[in-house]
Amino acid sequence: MKKLFVIPLMAAGILTGTSCKQDSGEETTRVPAIDMENLDRSVSPGTDFYQFACGGWIENNPLTPEYARYGTFDQLRENNQEQLKTLIQELNEITEGQSENARKISTLYAMGLDSIKLNNDGYEPLKEQIASINKIATKADLTRIVASLHKEGIMPFFAIYVDADEMNSLVNLVQLYQSGKGMGDRDYYLLDDESTLRIQAAYKEFIRQLFALSGRSPEQADAAVEAVMKIETGLAEISFSREELRDSRKNYNKVPLGEFKAQSEFLDWDIYFEELGLAAIEEINPRQYPYYEGLHNLLKNTTLEEQKFYLSFHLLRAASPYLSDPFVEANFEFYGKTMSGREEQQPRWKRSLNTVNDAFGEAVGELYVEKYFPASSKEKMITLVNNLQEALSERINDLDWMSDETKEKAQEKLTTFIVKIGYPDKWKDYSSLQIKNDSYWANVRRANKFEMAEMLAEAGKPVDRGKWYMSPQTVNAYYNPTTNEICFPAAILQPPFFNADADDAVNYGAIGVVIGHEMTHGFDDQGRNYDKDGNLTDWWTEEDAEKFKAKADILVQQYDHIIVQDTIHANGRFTLGENIADQGGLLVSFQAYQNSLKGKERPADIDGFTDNQRFYLGYATLWGQNIRPEEILRLTKVDPHSLGKWRVNAALQNVETFYEAFDIKEGDPMWMKPSDRVVIW
Numbered sequence: 001m002k003k004l005f006v007i008p009l010m011a012a013g014i015l016t017g018t019s020c021k022q023d024s025g026e027e028t029t030r031v032p033a034i035d036m037e038n039l040d041r042s043v044s045p046g047t048d049f050y051q052f053a054c055g056g057w058i059e060n061n062p063l064t065p066e067y068a069r070y071g072t073f074d075q076l077r078e079n080n081q082e083q084l085k086t087l088i089q090e091l092n093e094i095t096e097g098q099s100e101n102a103r104k105i106s107t108l109y110a111m112g113l114d115s116i117k118l119n120n121d122g123y124e125p126l127k128e129q130i131a132s133i134n135k136i137a138t139k140a141d142l143t144r145i146v147a148s149l150h151k152e153g154i155m156p157f158f159a160i161y162v163d164a165d166e167m168n169s170l171v172n173l174v175q176l177y178q179s180g181k182g183m184g185d186r187d188y189y190l191l192d193d194e195s196t197l198r199i200q201a202a203y204k205e206f207i208r209q210l211f212a213l214s215g216r217s218p219e220q221a222d223a224a225v226e227a228v229m230k231i232e233t234g235l236a237e238i239s240f241s242r243e244e245l246r247d248s249r250k251n252y253n254k255v256p257l258g259e260f261k262a263q264s265e266f267l268d269w270d271i272y273f274e275e276l277g278l279a280a281i282e283e284i285n286p287r288q289y290p291y292y293e294g295l296h297n298l299l300k301n302t303t304l305e306e307q308k309f310y311l312s313f314h315l316l317r318a319a320s321p322y323l324s325d326p327f328v329e330a331n332f333e334f335y336g337k338t339m340s341g342r343e344e345q346q347p348r349w350k351r352s353l354n355t356v357n358d359a360f361g362e363a364v365g366e367l368y369v370e371k372y373f374p375a376s377s378k379e380k381m382i383t384l385v386n387n388l389q390e391a392l393s394e395r396i397n398d399l400d401w402m403s404d405e406t407k408e409k410a411q412e413k414l415t416t417f418i419v420k421i422g423y424p425d426k427w428k429d430y431s432s433l434q435i436k437n438d439s440y441w442a443n444v445r446r447a448n449k450f451e452m453a454e455m456l457a458e459a460g461k462p463v464d465r466g467k468w469y470m471s472p473q474t475v476n477a478y479y480n481p482t483t484n485e486i487c488f489p490a491a492i493l494q495p496p497f498f499n500a501d502a503d504d505a506v507n508y509g510a511i512g513v514v515i516g517h518e519m520t521h522g523f524d525d526q527g528r529n530y531d532k533d534g535n536l537t538d539w540w541t542e543e544d545a546e547k548f549k550a551k552a553d554i555l556v557q558q559y560d561h562i563i564v565q566d567t568i569h570a571n572g573r574f575t576l577g578e579n580i581a582d583q584g585g586l587l588v589s590f591q592a593y594q595n596s597l598k599g600k601e602r603p604a605d606i607d608g609f610t611d612n613q614r615f616y617l618g619y620a621t622l623w624g625q626n627i628r629p630e631e632i633l634r635l636t637k638v639d640p641h642s643l644g645k646w647r648v649n650a651a652l653q654n655v656e657t658f659y660e661a662f663d664i665k666e667g668d669p670m671w672m673k674p675s676d677r678v679v680i681w
Contacts, residue, residue, distance in 0.1 A: 031495035033502030034617050036607055038624065046668030049658075050648040053617050054624030063626045066347075068340035069635075071625030071644055072496060077475050080368075080491050084353055084473060087367050101363040104435040105356055108447075111440045112322075112352025118440060119324045123214050125441040126319050130214060133311050136304065143268040145311060147275035151456075153448040155179040156314040157235070157295060160276070162455050164463045164482035165285070166252050169534035172458045173254065174278060175285040176292070178239045181232050182207075182317055183339075185637045189236035195633060199338060204229065206334035210316040213326055227306035228313045231298070238294030242638070243573050245288075248529045248536055253289040260284050264292035266299040276456055321351070322441045341630030359447035361471030362428040365490075368473040369423045373490040376500070378422045381493060381511070384592075385419050385486075388515045391592035392584075395681060401547045409539040413522060413532040418465060418485035422493070423472040477514055479521035482534040486518040496621050503603060505593060505611040509618025512589035513582075520584025520681055524577040525552050554678040555579055558653075562646055565632045570642060578641045582651040584681040590615060590657055612661040620648045654678055 040055025063070050091098065091106040111117070136142050150160050157180045165173035183189065183203055188196060204225045211221035244250060261269040273279050286292050299307065320327040328345070336342040345351070357364055396402070396410050433450040435443050465483050470476055472490040479486050495502070498511040521527045528548065531537040540548070559572030559579055572579070593615060603611045623644035635643065642650065652658045653672040664670050
C-alpha cells in the first residue's frame with residue numbers, strides 16, 4: 001500500500017565479451033554498450049522502433065516455461081539470483097565464526113530446499129491456526145483472528161499499515177486500505193466476458209482444492225467456494241476502481257479514531273487495535289473511507305460460518321507456497337498458469353531465495369554490496385543525478401505553459417530531492433527475528449510478524465527519512481512522494497542500465513532516463529500533488545493545474561487508443577503517471593546529455609549510429625520482452641506501467657529529437673502529426 005512510484009520490472013542482457021577488473025578486484029565480463037545482435041535490421045526505425053531496437057533480442061530470448069514475461073529486467077535478475085545463490089552457498093561452507101545473520105539466512109534457505117521435510121510436514125504447520133479460526137463464536141473472537149492474521153501480513157477484509165501522514169509528512173500515521181480479494185483487481189469479480197469467466201471458474205477450483213488438501217469434505221469445500229465468492233464479490237462491489245485509487249486526495253480521509261469506529265462496527269475495534277499494539281492512537285486514515293461502511297453492511301448479510309470459510313481460505317492461500325508440493329502446485333496452477341500463462345514453476349532454489357530476500361532483504365543486501373558493488377558506480381551515479389537535476393531545472397524554467405509562481409515552487413521541490421544510491425547508510429537489525437528448525441511456514445510467519453511489528457511500532461513517531469523501501473539487490477528504482485526521495489539500489493547499476501564500458505550517449509539513454517523517470521514522478525499527475533516536504537498540498541495556481549490536466553488528458557487519449565491484444569485497449573488513465581515519467585525521463589536525460597557535450601567535440605559514430613541514435617537505442621534496449629497473452633491481459637488490469645513495446649513506441653512518438661535522430665517522416669508508421677503530439681515536462 002506504500003505509494004512508491006517504481007520503474008516496473010523486466011531487463012536487458014548480461015552479454016559476453018572481453019574481461020576487465022572492477023574496483024572490487026573481481027573478474028567481470030565486459031559488456032558491449034549496444035549489442036548489434038539485439039537489433040532487427042529487417043524493420044526500419046520509422047516503421048516500428050521497438051522491433052528495430054529489440055527484435056533480435058526478442059528472437060534470441062524466447063519464453064521459457066517458468067516465465068509469463070521475460071524481458072531485459074528479468075535477464076538481469078537471473079544474473080543477480082545466480083550471484084545471490086553463490087553468496088548463500090558460500091555461507092554454508094563457513095564452519096567457524098559465522099555471523100548470526102549468516103546462520104539465519106543459510107538455515108532458512110536450506111529449509112526451502114528440503115522437499116522431503118516439506119512433504120512430510122504436509123498440512124501440519126497450519127492445523128493450529130485453522131483450528132483457531134474454526135473456534136470463532138463471537139465478534140470478539142472474529143476480531144482477534146483478523147488482528148492475528150493482519151499481524152502476520154495476511155490481510156482479509158482490509159489491510160493496515162503505517163506510513164507518513166500525507167498532510168503532515170514528518171509523522172507516521174496508521175492507515176487502512178481496501179483488501180481481501182484473492183484475485184486482486186475488482187474486475188475479475190464484476191466482469192462477465194469469456195476470459196474473466198474462465199479465470200473465475202479456475203479460482204473456484206483453486207479454493208476447492210485448498211480446502212480438500214486441508215482435510216475438508218467435498219461438501220465443505222463446495223460451501224467454502226460459495227462463501228469465499230460471496231464475500232469477495234461483495235468486496236469488489238464496494239472497492240474503489242484502480243483509477244480512483246490513483247486519486248491522492250480522494251484517498252486521504254484522516255479522522256479521529258472514535259469517528260471511524262462508529263461508522264463501521266463489524267469488528268470490535270478496541271480489541272483490534274489493542275491486539276496490534278495501537279490502543280493509544282487517536283487518528284486514522286481509512287483511505288477508501290466509504291469502503292468500510294460497505295464492509296459493515298456486507299458482513300451483516302453473511303453468516304459467521306461463511307466468514308470462517310473466508311478467513312481459512314486467505315490463510316491457506318498465503319501459506320500454500322510454503323507447504324507440501326500439492327499446496328504449492330495448486331497455488332501455481334491458478335496464479336502461475338491461469339492468471340499469467342506460465343507453464344512451470346520456478347526451480348525450488350529460486351523460490352527459496354525469494355523467501356530469504358523477503359525475510360532478510362538488507363542482511364542479504366549487505367553481503368551483495370560487499371562483493372558485487374564497486375564504489376566507483378556510486379560516485380558516477382551522483383554525477384549523473386546532479387546533471388539530470390540541472391537539466392530538469394532548465395526544462396521547468398523553459399516551460400511555456402507554467403507561470404513563474406508555480407515554477408518557483410517546482411524548483412524548490414527539485415532542489416530538495418533526497419537521493420539514495422546503492423545501499424542504506426545504516427543496516428537493519430535482524431537480531432530479534434528467530435529462525436528455527438520447526439517448519440518452513442513457521443519461519444515465514446515469524447519473518448512476516450517481524451516486518452509488521454517493526455512497521456506498526458512506527459505509528460505516531462517521526463518518519464525515518466533514512467529508511468529504504470527496496471533492498472540493494474533489487475533490480476528496480478523508486479520515487480517516494482512523502483519523503484520526496486529518489487532511490488536507485490545497487491543491483492540496477494549494472495549493464496544495460498549503467499555500463500562503465502559504454503559511451504555516454506548509451507548510459508544517458510539507459511540509466512539517465514531511469515533517473516529522469518523517477519525525478520519526473522515528483523511532477524506527474526500524482527506526484528505533483530505533494531510539495532517539497534512531501535505534504536499533500538496544492539502548490540499550483542489554478543490556471544497552471546488546468547493546463548497540466550489538459551496536456552495529461554491528451555496523453556491519456558493517446559494510450560487509450562493502443563490495442564494491446566485482440567480488442568483490448570491499454571488504460572491511459574491508469575498508466576498516466578508512468579507514461580508521464582517515461583516521457584519526462586527521455587526529455588530530461590536527452591537534454592542532460594546535450595549539456596554534457598558543451599565545449600566538446602561531438603562523438604564519432606559507433607557501429608554506424610550517431611550518438612543521438614545510440615541514446616534512443618540505449619533506452620529501447622531496456623524494454624525488450626517476450627510475454628504471454630494471459631500476462632498481457634493481467635498486466636493491463638493490474639500494472640500501472642505500459643507494456644514494454646509502448647514504453648518505447650508510444651513514448652517516443654511525442655519526442656521531436658527522436659524524429660530528427662532517425663529521420664522519421666510523414667507517412668512512416670512511427671510518425672505522429674506535430675499537432676497531435678504533447679510534451680508535459
